[in-house]
Structure formats: C-alpha cells, structure tokens
Amino acid sequence: MSSVTTAIVAGPDENGIAAALETEGVDVTRLDGVISRPQLEEAGIVAADLYVLTDIGQATTIPIVCDLNDDVRTVVYAHRTVPEFVKGQLDLAIDPQLMDASVVADELVD
Numbered sequence: 799m800s801s802v803t804t805a806i807v808a809g810p811d812e813n814g815i816a817a818a819l820e821t822e823g824v825d826v827t828r829l830d831g832v833i834s835r836p837q838l839e840e841a842g843i844v845a846a847d848l849y850v851l852t853d854i855g856q857a858t859t860i861p862i863v864c865d866l867n868d869d870v871r872t873v874v875y876a877h878r879t880v881p882e883f884v885k886g887q888l889d890l891a892i893d894p895q896l897m898d899a900s901v902v903a904d905e906l907v908d
Contacts, residue, residue, distance in 0.1 A: 802847040802871070802907045808833050809853030813894040815875045816850075818903035824848070833859050835866070843867055848906060854878040860887050875902060 807816040808829040816826045827841045833856050843849065849863045850873045857880065860872050864887045874880050874891040885891075892902055 804842065804846045805848035805850060806838070806841050806843055806846050807850045807852065808859060809851055809856055809876075811852055813852070813875065814899040815852065815894075815902060818899035819848075819850070819906070821900070822903045822907040824903070824907060832856070835862050838862060838866060843870065846870055848873065850875055852876050854880065857881050857884045860884040871906070873902075873906065875899070 802824055804825045805819050806827045806829060810830060811828065816828055819826050829837060829841055838859065843863055843866050846867060848871050851859060852875050854874065854876050861884065863870055863872060871889045872887060873889060875894060877893055877895065880888060880891045
C-alpha cells in the first residue's frame with residue numbers, strides 16, 4: 799500500500815482527525831455542509847489517498863467517492879453506526895470514543 803499524502807475530511811471535525819492527519823504530514827482538504835459530487839471533484843477526490851467522513855448523514859458520499867477514485871481508502875470517524883448500504887465500500891469505521899484522532903491518523907498514514 800502506498801503512503802497517504804492527501805486526504806479529504808468531510809463533515810464537522812470536533813474530534814480533530816484533520817489536524818491529527820496534518821500533524822502526520824498529510825495535505826488535508828476539509829468539506830462541510832451538504833457535500834455534492836462536484837464539491838468532491840473540486841476538492842481533489844480523484845487524486846486523494848484518503849477520504850474521512852465524520853458525518854454519517856453524508857454517507858451517500860462514500861459510493862460517489864469510490865466511483866470517482868478506485869484507489870482511495872474510505873474511513874468513517876464518527877459516533878453513529880454506518881448504514882448497511884455503504885459498508886461494502888468502506889475500508890474502516892472507527893468510533894472517536896474508542897480511538898483518539900492522533901492514533902487513528904498514525905495508523906492511517908503508516
């Protein structure tokens with residue numbers, strides 16, 4: 799697996815996953831609000847190594863991301879359970895209460 803150099807963090811980030819990834823040297827683009835395919839494309843998803851979703855309400859973005867980039871790793875870092883329809887396209891789902899953002903970022907980058 800290649801190392802992670804670029805990531806998109808989508809949704810509110812009260813648990814600090816974007817900052818933790820930046821600390822690991824990852825170039826992070828943040829998206830918030832209702833996220834659309836054009837926004838994902840504009841943010842650079844086609845070339846991104848990692849897509850981290852922090853808002854389960856935006857779970858429909860995961861199939862879009864996978865459609866745009868076959869090589870991207872998809873991660874949900876949120877308290878709520880991931881809907882069934884995206885589980886097959888998800889690489890990892892982590893509850894922030896179980897694992898600190900710095901630990902998650904370290905694992906994702908290594």
